[in-house]
Amino acid sequence: xxxxxxxxxxxxxxxxxxxxxxxxxxxIKYESKEEDLRNKSDLLLQMNPIHQKIxxxxxxxxxxxxxxIQVQYIDEVWHHKSPLLPSDPxxxxxxxxxxxxxxxxxxDLGRKxxxxxxxxxxxxxxxxxxxxxxxxxxxxxxxxxxxxxxxxVDVVFVPFYSWFYAYEMCGDFSIDAECPKLMAWAKRCLExxxxxxxxxxxEKVYGFVLQxxxxxxxx
Amino acid sequence: MAxxxxxxxxxxxxxxxxxxxxxxxxxxxxxxxVDERLWEGKSEFxxxSNPVHKKIxxxxxxxxxxxxxxIIVQYIDETWSSGPSILPSDPxxxxxxxxxxxxxxxxxxxxxxxxxxxxxxxxxxAAIAQVEEGLVLLEEAFGKCGKGKPFFGGDQIGYLDxxxxxxxxxxxxxxxxxxxxxxxxxxxxxxxxxxxxxxSDATVKDVMPDTDKLAAFxxxxxxxxxxxxxxxxx
Numbered sequence: 001x002x003x004x005x006x007x008x009x010x011x012x013x014x015x016x017x018x019x020x021x022x023x024x025x026x027x028i029k030y031e032s033k034e035e036d037l038r039n040k041s042d043l044l045l046q047m048n049p050i051h052q053k054i055x056x057x058x059x060x061x062x063x064x065x066x067x068x069i070q071v072q073y074i075d076e077v078w079h080h081k082s083p084l085l086p087s088d089p090x091x092x093x094x095x096x097x098x099x100x101x102x103x104x105x106x107x108d109l110g111r112k113x114x115x116x117x118x119x120x121x122x123x124x125x126x127x128x129x130x131x132x133x134x135x136x137x138x139x140x141x142x143x144x145x146x147x148x149x150x151x152x153v154d155v156v157f158v159p160f161y162s163w164f165y166a167y168e169m170c171g172d173f174s175i176d177a178e179c180p181k182l183m184a185w186a187k188r189c190l191e192x193x194x195x196x197x198x199x200x201x202x203e204k205v206y207g208f209v210l211q212x213x214x215x216x217x218x219x
Numbered sequence: 220m221a222x223x224x225x226x227x228x229x230x231x232x233x234x235x236x237x238x239x240x241x242x243x244x245x246x247x248x249x250x251x252x253v254d255e256r257l258w259e260g261k262s263e264f265x266x267x268s269n270p271v272h273k274k275i276x277x278x279x280x281x282x283x284x285x286x287x288x289x290i291i292v293q294y295i296d297e298t299w300s301s302g303p304s305i306l307p308s309d310p311x312x313x314x315x316x317x318x319x320x321x322x323x324x325x326x327x328x329x330x331x332x333x334x335x336x337x338x339x340x341x342x343x344x345a346a347i348a349q350v351e352e353g354l355v356l357l358e359e360a361f362g363k364c365g366k367g368k369p370f371f372g373g374d375q376i377g378y379l380d381x382x383x384x385x386x387x388x389x390x391x392x393x394x395x396x397x398x399x400x401x402x403x404x405x406x407x408x409x410x411x412x413x414x415x416x417x418x419s420d421a422t423v424k425d426v427m428p429d430t431d432k433l434a435a436f437x438x439x440x441x442x443x444x445x446x447x448x449x450x451x452x453x
Binding site: 064069070072092093096101 | 271280283286287290291293294297298310311317318321322356
């Protein structure tokens, strides 16, 4: 039986990157369709009518929306290869907790760092570093959040690394100086093909952020 | 009350702490419920159990704290696996249930809160419209997920029933406080019936707060929020 897997994606999206990594880790062949978010395709609007956002995973014609849900879905369907969530219920709860934390903090604070200035940006930078330090604490001495291999938290969190250079340039600060352990973890992840093939170049992302700032009239 | 190695730190008006309790009830797990009066300040125990978010609910199993209500519900389902299943067994149906739970938390319930907090009529009307739009979507989802059965989860209360049903107290309190009908025979007949079944279920009825009590509490919170900025939810 053939499995038809389609991913509606947008190259700078950290949420899309999660799915690229997860699909690669599982060795799943899929068709990638790049969306122009200023001109959304009929397929996107039909498959995700409520949020009209990417990524959308379409498995044998059926859509799955929201990246955290998508990653768990493919982990459950293709459970025999490279499991992303641990098998122990408590460890799973811990992984879900930190994935949720990374997801909410990075999305919200990251946006504030590139899109705001003054006090709002300063507060966002402070909280951003605090959040990274908490994540560093959770990583501890493990090579990956998933232990010896990439796990759910790694897949959810590492895409934001491709935006770190843009945050540093917009916020005029150094993430490496504050969180060297986390930067080492990110580089370790990038040694894996599933990650290096899925994350865009940081300079390219910065160029995209500059374009967005111009489009939104942000200095 | 006998000492239990399962504790729930919650707050009686919180829909999120209801989720943890309903899930434990479904599994027939005995637990100790510790009520936090968050509007009077957070206990040392809460701050120690959830240092990252400092919010309820927290499930404490033995000496292990588990935080975030939907994560707690999944933990309960996976740990007490011999009891009735809370999440669907099919991965696609699980994804759909998780999708709607996320929608309820991120989009729908914030609109409910906005109805109460809105100071201007335009903002209030917009919030009401968003809630009603969401209910129409959920009415349709109920048809697809439940497939003619009494609950989203089928014959018994499941994940999406818990995720959505916990908001019924506040939905009814909001209807009372603003004098509007959100669930109705004309627009959302299936959900109206489902709501009645959910609230009277044995696993729910003792943990669902009284509507009048919530409405009175709601008025106090709204006054505070309009004043300074207070949070009751975890």
